[in-house]
Amino acid sequence: MPCSASGVVLLVAVAGLPFTDGMVWLACFASVAPDHLRDLLPSQVMTGAGIGLTLGALVAAGGHALPGRRAATGSALVNSVGGVAARVGRRAPRRSSPRRMRGL
Numbered sequence: 001m002p003c004s005a006s007g008v009v010l011l012v013a014v015a016g017l018p019f020t021d022g023m024v025w026l027a028c029f030a031s032v033a034p035d036h037l038r039d040l041l042p043s044q045v046m047t048g049a050g051i052g053l054t055l056g057a058l059v060a061a062g063g064h065a066l067p068g069r070r071a072a073t074g075s076a077l078v079n080s081v082g083g084v085a086a087r088v089g090r091r092a093p094r095r096s097s098p099r100r101m102r103g104l
Contacts, residue, residue: 008061015053019046022042
């Protein structure tokens with residue numbers, strides 16, 4: 001089955017919609033005293049589905065663009081870059097006041 005660039009772009013765009021919906025759900029329904037079943041669970045399910053669909057398409061596109069003997073290296077590189085990006089994203093400085101943190 002051929003894997004075209006436009007097909008991958010379309011799949012990633014469509015797969016990104018559940019991720020976006022999950023973030024919007026979280027922004028609209030999360031509160032100080034959250035109801036995990038109503039507020040957080042739907043958001044986590046939607047964002048997880050979006051990430052799962054998107055990463056699968058990106059890894060497949062990265063592997064398909066390379067010759068057969070290099071496909072494993074391409075897949076490893078895509079996953080490594082994703083892991084580093086996730087780690088850097090978690091280490092980004094957060095702006096939170098110590099006063100706000102004491103109330104938690």
